[in-house]
Amino acid sequence: MPQRRVRALILRTFEFSENSQVAHILTLDEGRVHGLAKGARRLNGAFHGGLDALALGELGLYTRRPGAGLRTLASFRVSTNFPGLRRRLPRFHAAEHARALVLGFAREEEAAPRLFELTVSLLRMLEVAEDDAAPALGLGFEAMLLALSGFAPGLTCCVRCERPARNVHTTRLSALRGGLLCRGCRGEDPGAPEISGRAVAALVALGGGPLVQAVRMAPDHELLGELAAALDSWTSAVLDRRLATRATMMHVGTAAR
Numbered sequence: 001m002p003q004r005r006v007r008a009l010i011l012r013t014f015e016f017s018e019n020s021q022v023a024h025i026l027t028l029d030e031g032r033v034h035g036l037a038k039g040a041r042r043l044n045g046a047f048h049g050g051l052d053a054l055a056l057g058e059l060g061l062y063t064r065r066p067g068a069g070l071r072t073l074a075s076f077r078v079s080t081n082f083p084g085l086r087r088r089l090p091r092f093h094a095a096e097h098a099r100a101l102v103l104g105f106a107r108e109e110e111a112a113p114r115l116f117e118l119t120v121s122l123l124r125m126l127e128v129a130e131d132d133a134a135p136a137l138g139l140g141f142e143a144m145l146l147a148l149s150g151f152a153p154g155l156t157c158c159v160r161c162e163r164p165a166r167n168v169h170t171t172r173l174s175a176l177r178g179g180l181l182c183r184g185c186r187g188e189d190p191g192a193p194e195i196s197g198r199a200v201a202a203l204v205a206l207g208g209g210p211l212v213q214a215v216r217m218a219p220d221h222e223l224l225g226e227l228a229a230a231l232d233s234w235t236s237a238v239l240d241r242r243l244a245t246r247a248t249m250m251h252v253g254t255a256a257r
Helices: 088-106 112-126 133-149 196-210 212-217 220-241 242-256
Strands: 001-015 023-027 031-037 057-062 071-080 171-175 179-181 195-196
Touching: 001 071, 001 088, 001 112, 001 212, 023 057, 023 112, 023 196, 057 212, 088 112, 088 133, 088 220, 088 242, 133 196, 133 212, 133 220, 133 242, 171 196, 171 220, 195 196, 196 212, 196 220, 212 220
Parallel strands: 031 071
Antiparallel strands: 001 023, 001 057, 023 031, 057 071, 171 179, 171 195
């Protein structure tokens, strides 16, 4: 059976049998794939004792068989498991939030090289991040992921009347309408959360990258809290479920200060 080798990041694993695993994986060339690693737990096998989440390496991947639900994985050679993530809780929980976001947004077998590189860049930055910078990086990653995946909110004008968003004091961020609602149109979605003008500007900046901008915002705890609330409302509506990883990330980051 034809096999190819691709750069890959393990996202999640499940035990399939005594020695085998099913894995969800983000790859550079094929986007998100899920497949069966037969005999993965064998120490002398092609997977060297098993697959672990947040390990980066080279994946051997067989071509999908017609009608097969799972890909067959041939091998995996780890280049790094980002050990610095596990040395500080804020780093680890920010990485867990990023992992949950990728699992939610990455499309099956649709190449997304920019998302792959962004995710790897985030994990490398988190390995050495200060405690208060870790949740800021997690939020910055989320804003960039939304932009890359085409789910970013409209932030430059009111999505109802198209009035430019200039000198905004407070407005509403409406997932129902697709972005900002000005003072005159806020009745279109009265349940949408309010957001300040400086939080809108921060979201615009974060969505455009680079990730290092998030580190510069880390000392502003009030702003980070507002960004977390706004992104929670928006991403929950897009995914139709709330990610518990955000609350943990923000709580651990606050406790570490």
